[in-house]
Amino acid sequence: MERSTRPHILIVDDDEAITVALAAFLDRSGFDVRVAEDGRAGLAEVERDVPDLVVCDVLMPHVDGREFVRRIRDRQLWLPIILLTQVGESWERSAALDEGADDYLNKPFDPHELISRIRAVLRRTVQGAPPLRAAERLRAHDLSIDRTARRVWRADQELTLTPKALTLLEYLMLHPQEVHSRDRLLSALWGFDFATSSRAVDHRIAELRRVLGDNASEAQFIETVQSLGYRFSAPVVAG
Amino acid sequence: MSDRRSIVLGALACVPVALSALAAGGMAIAGEQRVLAIEVALPGAVLMVGALVSLVAGALLFGRAADARSRRRAAAAADAAGREAALHERERHQRFLARLDHELKNPLTAIRATAVAAPDGAESPAWRTVDAQAAKLSTLVRDLRKLADLEARPLDLELVDLEQVIAEAVADLRQRDPGAGARIDFTVTRVPWAVPPLAADVDLLSLAIDNVLGNAAKYSTAGPIEVRLREQDGWAVMDVADAGRGIPAGEVSQVFDELARAHNARDVTGSGIGLTLVATVMRQHGGDVSLRSVEGSGTLVTLRLPIRR
Numbered sequence: 001m002e003r004s005t006r007p008h009i010l011i012v013d014d015d016e017a018i019t020v021a022l023a024a025f026l027d028r029s030g031f032d033v034r035v036a037e038d039g040r041a042g043l044a045e046v047e048r049d050v051p052d053l054v055v056c057d058v059l060m061p062h063v064d065g066r067e068f069v070r071r072i073r074d075r076q077l078w079l080p081i082i083l084l085t086q087v088g089e090s091w092e093r094s095a096a097l098d099e100g101a102d103d104y105l106n107k108p109f110d111p112h113e114l115i116s117r118i119r120a121v122l123r124r125t126v127q128g129a130p131p132l133r134a135a136e137r138l139r140a141h142d143l144s145i146d147r148t149a150r151r152v153w154r155a156d157q158e159l160t161l162t163p164k165a166l167t168l169l170e171y172l173m174l175h176p177q178e179v180h181s182r183d184r185l186l187s188a189l190w191g192f193d194f195a196t197s198s199r200a201v202d203h204r205i206a207e208l209r210r211v212l213g214d215n216a217s218e219a220q221f222i223e224t225v226q227s228l229g230y231r232f233s234a235p236v237v238a239g
Numbered sequence: 240m241s242d243r244r245s246i247v248l249g250a251l252a253c254v255p256v257a258l259s260a261l262a263a264g265g266m267a268i269a270g271e272q273r274v275l276a277i278e279v280a281l282p283g284a285v286l287m288v289g290a291l292v293s294l295v296a297g298a299l300l301f302g303r304a305a306d307a308r309s310r311r312r313a314a315a316a317a318d319a320a321g322r323e324a325a326l327h328e329r330e331r332h333q334r335f336l337a338r339l340d341h342e343l344k345n346p347l348t349a350i351r352a353t354a355v356a357a358p359d360g361a362e363s364p365a366w367r368t369v370d371a372q373a374a375k376l377s378t379l380v381r382d383l384r385k386l387a388d389l390e391a392r393p394l395d396l397e398l399v400d401l402e403q404v405i406a407e408a409v410a411d412l413r414q415r416d417p418g419a420g421a422r423i424d425f426t427v428t429r430v431p432w433a434v435p436p437l438a439a440d441v442d443l444l445s446l447a448i449d450n451v452l453g454n455a456a457k458y459s460t461a462g463p464i465e466v467r468l469r470e471q472d473g474w475a476v477m478d479v480a481d482a483g484r485g486i487p488a489g490e491v492s493q494v495f496d497e498l499a500r501a502h503n504a505r506d507v508t509g510s511g512i513g514l515t516l517v518a519t520v521m522r523q524h525g526g527d528v529s530l531r532s533v534e535g536s537g538t539l540v541t542l543r544l545p546i547r548r
Contacts, residue, residue: 015345021352028356084348108347108377111355164395164442190442199411199449200442 006032007122008049012042012068013057013084022055025111031118039063043071046079053122054081055114056101073100078131080121084109100133120178135238138173140221143212143234145170154212164189165207172222172232181229205230333387336497340384347377379498382512386497389519394440401434401475401544402427402468404441408448409466412456419456419464428469437475437544439524447520447528450513451479451540457507458538459483470546474526477542486532494530503534517542 009031013019016037023033034051036042040062042054054072058065065083072081080102102121105114132138138145142155150166152159161169167189172180180188182198190200205222208214214221223233279287354370357363405425413420427433455464462482469476486494486501493499495518498511514528517540521528526544 015349017349018345018352021349021356025352025356106381107344108351108373108380110374110377111352162397199407199445203441 004032006030007053007118008032008034008051009118010034010036010042010045010051010054011056012036012039012045012054012060012065014038014060015057022111022114026115026118029115039065039068042068046072046077050077050079052079052125053118054079055084055118056081057084057107069100073134078134080125082114082117082121102133124175124178132174132176132236132238137239138170138236139239140173140176140232140234140236143221145173159211161211162204162207165204165211168201168204169208172230173236176232176234176236179225179228179231185229201230333390336383336387340380340387343376343380347373347380351377378510382510383497386512386515386519389443389516389523392443392523394443394523396438396440398436399439399441399444400436401439401444401477404445405448405466405468405477408445408452411449412452416456419459422459422462423452423456423464423466425466426468428467432470434468434470434475435546437546439544440520443520444524447517447542448477450517451528451542454513454540455479455481455483455538457509458485458504462537473546475544475546478539479542480537480539482537485534485536485538486530487534491530491532494532495528 007030009026011019011022011026011033013022013035014037019035019037023035026033034045036045038060039056042056043063045051046054054068056065056068060068063071069081069083072079081100083101083104085104085106102124103117105117136146136148138147143152145152145166147170150163152161152166152169168185171185171189182201185201186198205224208222209216209219212221216224219233221232221234223231225231350373351370354366354373355361357366359366361367409420409423409425412423452464452466459481460483464482465478465480467478467480484503487503490499490501494501495514497515499514500509500511514530518528521542521544524544526542528543529541530538531541532538
């Protein structure tokens with residue numbers, strides 16, 4: 001059977017009420033959808049035919065979502081994965097991103113939000129960027145970051161950042177040329193998304209700009225996108 | 240001292256008197272005629288009487304001290320038991336919220352997906368209602384989870400200038416709501432003791448301050464909003480006072496409960512978790528929050544953070 005040009009999505013979730021409805025909705029939104037009822041079945045499906053993207057629940061029998069991501073990455077498969085996180089705790093989110101998921105969404109979510117995440121992640125992948133998340137070191141111009149050692153340099157000079165600012169920089173560099181709203185950055189990095197607290201993001205951006213010697217009006221690294229949020233504008237490469 | 244112990248001691252104290260009374264009775268009946276005469280010099284007798292009186296007074300004092308000690312111990316034990324019980328109650332409550340969240344999120348995800356996946360989902364008013372109501376419930380679930388998150392979240396401590404944090408929160412509110420912003424007056428007491436920099440999680444603290452300021456702006460359409468910062472007895476104390484609608488007397492005690500919203504606040508949008516969140520953040524910092532309010536007159540919210548030098 002010939003593969004259609006529609007992106008292939010694999011949904012891995014043990015709740016049939018969700019998979020049936022989501023599959024119908026994704027199908028209507030222009031995707032080809034397959035469903036696996038748990039992580040083990042999901043791995044078998046990927047083995048059979050690698051999809052363009054996987055939407056995977058976290059809490060499942062046999063192989064859970066995080067284990068699923070680990071095993072996929074262990075096989076050097078870099079297909080994009082969006083995790084549907086179950087536990088709302090912030091560590092779960094950062095763990096999801098650390099372990100190689102490309103994005104996450106908290107249940108219960110707006111299905112339209114899932115579509116926009118899928119499209120954003122696919123766009124990122126289609127652009128042919130190397131899998132930055134697999135790299136230990138990232139580089140943009142003369143700025144480099146060692147993700148394991150949690151250290152940052154500008155040329156030969158090491159910079160001192162607070163842990164939050166460093167995590168924010170890492171996140172921005174892993175998703176270059178994308179506009180991130182303050183709320184999105186808050187929920188991705190801080191684990192909460194109270195709209196009133198988006199000042200927290202501005203604070204850390206200000207810290208980053210100060211330490212990196214970046215200028216808001218002539219940004220070399222972090223651009224302010226008026227009324228939308230921030231974008232890491234410099235090209236990022238692994239190594 | 241326990242009641243049983245008192246009874247036993249009382250009974251023991253009576254034994255010598257009872258025994259000697261029995262012996263004396265027996266002697267009198269037997270016609271005992273002998274006399275025991277003790278000769279004491281007058282100064283010696285005076286000294287002995289004095290010593291005897293002191294002994295009685297001393298015994299009374301000793302009894303009272305022991306009593307106070309045991310009362311203190313009992314009060315401390317009751318206090319600790321109260322704290323323990325409150326902690327258990329909070330943990331139990333958290334577990335319940337986590338379970339509720341867990342049980343609701345899959346059905347809600349399924350309902351929302353079903354509503355948008357229906358062939359006429361976007362056009363049908365019925366499906367749109369289903370989706371809108373499920374979205375509302377989702378928000379509720381998420382709000383409760385945010386609270387549970389905050390409770391479980393480790394603090395990211397750094398040295399924080401509280402005056403600056405409050406000034407930024409005030410500036411932020413002025414930008415978002417110029418009307419309310421114009422009514423805010425922020426005063427800081429620096430003499431003789433200013434609030435020193437504190438170890439705090441600045442993001443969470445801002446969240447709490449934003450909430451309290453936001454409430455003052457929301458629930459008072461006119462009149463001044465006073466924000467005051469001072470040091471008091473080793474605490475950094477922040478007041479936010481408004482001359483707004485206040486909270487009905489019967490509902491003040493519940494304002495820190497999740498989803499609690501006063502009857503006279505129904506016309507103002509709000510999640511009902513703001514003050515719970517404030518209380519959680521303050522508790523995590525070893526501080527507290529208290530609230531005084533009179534309906535139709537105004538509200539005073541006081542946040543306290545311990546200053547550790």
